[in-house]
Amino acid sequence: MHPISQDTPDAFITRHSSFNFHEYQSGRPGFGRIRVFGDEVFSGAGCGYNMHPHHNLLIMAFVLQGRLTHLNTMGKIDVLSAGDYYLASFGSGGKHCELNLEAEDMNAIYVWVLPNRLMLSPSYARSHFDAEAGRNKIMTLVGTDDGAVPVPQDVRVSRLVSDRVGLYTYVPASGEHGVYIFALDGEVTCEGTTLRRRDSKGIWGVEQLTCQTGPMNTDLIFVETVM
């Protein structure tokens, strides 16, 4: 399993997983090509996962709070703050380390996705979601859209930060695609279900879906995947 930093006894990781992860729960194994959707908090300076190996998986982290220090054997040492995100494609093999070096909690959403090819050349890319510039529209963070981080799989990750009453329409690539919607904050009604902070819903088999937001700040992540 992933080695948690041993020399920081006051540090701890909190992880809420939407799907099965290791032995921790027995429920839905994933959604389409998604295998992990983890809401993780690294509490305490020095907290995190020490260097450990991966193959093949596409691992993304979307930082919501604090600072994440990420090191990988693709040769990158990165520090990510709120709004920053990365996509690491481990392909034929690599290692990484995820750390919070500061007193403030680090909160990130980790998403693991199966690749569309095995043993790809490992790669790492990072970008930033500007919540101000992107306000009140659905912004694509990962996928084939202009400005999005490319991903070797038929998936798309988007984010919506809304501060007003609004009706947003999300159009999947096809009716064969599903969308996993996770409410980071606020309140939204998606296709007849009201989601509040940390609620989620998977929707598939529709040509489009609508999200009705209220007047308060609402922050949503959409992970679209071929089913």
Next chain:
Amino acid sequence: MSDDGLKTYMCMGCGFLYDEKLGLPEHGVSPGTRWVDIPDDWICPDCGTPKSGFEMVAIPYAVEGLELARTV
């Protein structure tokens, strides 16, 4: 994904592959060994995830990926 019915399994803890065609000679598993013939207490050599934490995948190799898989 192969014509001979041999399958590939991926560790959901770390992404490590077990390809029945390749086996894991460096870990004492001969090429062609079926997943079902690997002991239930076998664990992922990279991360320790139990055998039950692997999933069969039908994902093609990248160009030259199979060659890389032989050397990992």
